[in-house]
């Protein structure tokens with residue numbers, strides 16, 4: 018097992034709305050004997066501002082993030098889009114500032130998405146979870162397209178005892194979240210998530226999961242509104258389950 | 265020319281170059297550098313009959329998926345039989361009489377089609393260079409016969425060069441296009457074909473044809489014969505090699 | 509039930525989403541061509557080809573002045589005329605002049621988006637000419653007085669019965685909704701036009717500087733007709749649509765036809781340029797190449813956006829974009845729709861004017877993945893949003909939404925100082941209480957946020973945030989100890 022201490026980078030949405038996802042990550046790390054800490058003072062990686070074009074404001078958030086996380090060994094986050102923000106966009110934000118640029122690159126190099134860290138860095142394919150249920154997996158865009166993370170979560174899910182993974186159609190098509198897009202263009206956004214949900218329902222799986230809470234929040238919000246009977250869980254929650262309990 | 269000067273200066277400004285100083289292509293030798301094709305040309309020339317037959321097979325197979333009707337013949341008379349049959353069995357689309365337009369090409373002349381229609385109302389035209397009525401004759405024709413310069417196996421393409429006596433419209437206006445192609449003129453892929461094209465000292469207009477005219481604009485329903493020929497018949501002339 | 513005033517973009521988008529025909533077409537289009545292209549790229553033997561072509565596209569942009577000068581020289585050597593047009597009006601004026609000199613009465617067109625960009629049709633019509641689109645899809649659009657909704661398949665929003673009625677009305681044929689019969693009717697009608705036209709007006713897919721040819725791709729053969737039969741051929745070329753050599757052409761054209769329709773080559777790839785010679789009895793007597801800037805040099809000048817000029821207009825990005833796939837092409841209100849349209853339209857025609865195009869995507873990245881030349885459209889969309897966020901002198905852009913900008917300034921304070929952030933969360937948690945519904949979700953919010961709750965529930969802020977949970981359990985712990993118990997935190 019890696020000697021490195023993992024610093025948890027808890028995406029703002031997980032912190033505020035889905036803390037159980039963060040707790041689930043901890044459960045998994047505990048089970049695996051991975052040491053971790055939670056650097057205080059973290060807020061938001063800056064993605065909402067960046068995607069809306071407010072790059073200077075995003076840079077302020079990035080600076081705050083870098084200050085907080087600079088002294089860590091490894092940073093692990095339960096959200097692909099935040100990892101992408103740190104890895105790909107932080108250096109861009111400081112293109113004109115050599116010192117900040119190098120700091121951004123250094124931070125990016127040690128920031129990992131949760132499943133990616135487990136599989137690629139720790140070499141773990143089986144976290145010893147037990148989740149007797151049918152599950153379908155949504156590929157979040159930034160995760161799969163930008164970070165190339167698609168096999169890692171599937172490997173982990175396939176090794177969960179009792180879990181049957183059923184692939185949905187077009188699992189890598191965008192769920193329609195897109196940050197402020199979902200608020201600015203709700204009709205289009207909802208049409209997109211509706212198609213996603215139709216594809217989820219078609220699998221007859223009782224749980225949909227993914228590695229990015231933003232997408233899952235979007236899917237959950239629409240599922241609740243439509244009154245569909247599908248449970249939405251972050252992958253950490255499935256990997257944390259070990260008593261075979263159905264959540 | 266005045267327009268050109270200001271236009272290109274604007275581009276140089278955009279590129280951060282001095283607007284008024286023309287950049288010469290000789291300063292950028294790599295810009296127009298093209299890979300050496302000697303190897304490719306050698307490969308094309310040194311193909312064995314077996315290899316060429318393999319290319320024929322690929323061409324026909326790929327052509328099939330593009331709705332090209334293809335035929336292999338061993339001799340020109342055999343090719344002529346096929347053409348005659350096509351002329352007899354096809355009804356004109358835009359006219360009532362059967363006119364056929366043919367490129368001025370030795371292989372097409374050697375079909376001696378004129379000998380075959382002494383009792384039927386079929387008019388044969390050849391696109392001789394100085395004939396001023398060629399366009400009218402082509403418009404009147406329901407079948408056009410050409411002998412393309414190059415065939416490309418990989419993309420099922422025939423390459424038709426515009427040359428004296430070989431106008432563009434012969435493969436375009438008639439309802440049926442018959443392309444007579446010698447096995448020797450078939451190459452493996454577009455890289456080889458472009459290498460051959462680059463050999464030509466002068467290239468007039470030319471066209472790559474990979475199948476009959478088609479459209480899928482109405483509800484994605486594939487229909488052949490949009491504006492160009494609705495059928496493309498490819499006749500590959502593969503004469504048996506004489507024992508050496 | 510949103511009370512927000514709706515933009516034209518949103519209204520057109522909703523119209524598109526409300527059309528079952530369009531939805532069905534978009535669905536099958538994306539299913540077939542979007543997925544097909546991704547498979548094609550994955551299975552292509554030459555995995556380096558896309559990168560290579562992209563590189564050559566960028567290299568050619570860097571040397572555009574040299575290439576265009578060479579092209580002009582070669583075309584002129586073939587007996588063609590070349591005109592450099594700085595803007596739309598210039599291109600129109602030149603074409604009108606050519607038409608006037610040749611007493612042109614009927615113009616047949618090959619599909620050209622550039623001709624729409626410069627709005628040349630109306631200018632020709634006002635000058636008394638008949639202008640006929642000859643691509644079947646474009647012809648149908650023209651008969652219906654409609655607008656194209658896809659770069660390659662212009663009339664996917666129309667169904668066969670609508671086209672049948674249209675043909676009955678305009679061509680006087682007996683009603684049929686059979687695509688082959690409808691195509692045959694158009695074939696006949698257009699053949700007459702094509703054979704009697706005085707001028708052919710086309711675009712240019714790729715010009716080859718070394719040989720002085722322009723090349724055009726088509727499946728129908730209409731472009732061959734329009735460039736062969738009329739006595740005058742005018743080709744409109746966007747100044748960036750150029751390759752240096754035939755070898756570059758070979759690779760670029762293959763990516764174009766693969767991206768567009770999964771074809772190794774389109775049915776016809778015609779290389780023209782120059783009038784017919786005395787030995788060559790058909791072909792136009794005059795050939796004019798009009799090379800058009802119309803805002804492109806401004807894009808070229810900005811390193812942030814230069815890459816978009818590498819586009820070869822294959823339309824593949826439309827075939828995968830989840831937003832285009834819902835709303836269709838009309839909402840973009842531009843000859844260029846889909847992801848490429850969302851980037852190029854604001855750049856050519858005004859960022860403020862087309863703010864909705866800059867903002868109306870999720871930045872999912874699918875367009876970049878499918879693009880044969882790997883153009884980073886999402887990066888440029890974010891760049892456009894940046895111009896809207898802060899304004900830009902270079903792009904003559906005003907700050908789009910001062911209120912939003914102010915909100916992000918506040919946000920910046922909040923996220924940069926965690927005590928403020930934490931306090932803010934607590935306040936928000938108190939405020940949300942009355943809104944939390946039976947299923948523990950927020951059903952309705954006011955103002956901007958209603959955009960979310962009009963169609964979706966929102967999870968409330970948790971009773972205890974992760975940070976609070978952590979503090980409670982680990983505040984005293986020096987070393988990070990594995991956590992033993994787990995508390996039910998669900999609201």
Ligand code: SF4
Pocket residue numbers: 767818819820821822823824825826848878879880881882883885
């Ligand atoms: S951006 Fe790429 S995919 Fe879209 S039209 Fe241009 S070349 Fe094709």
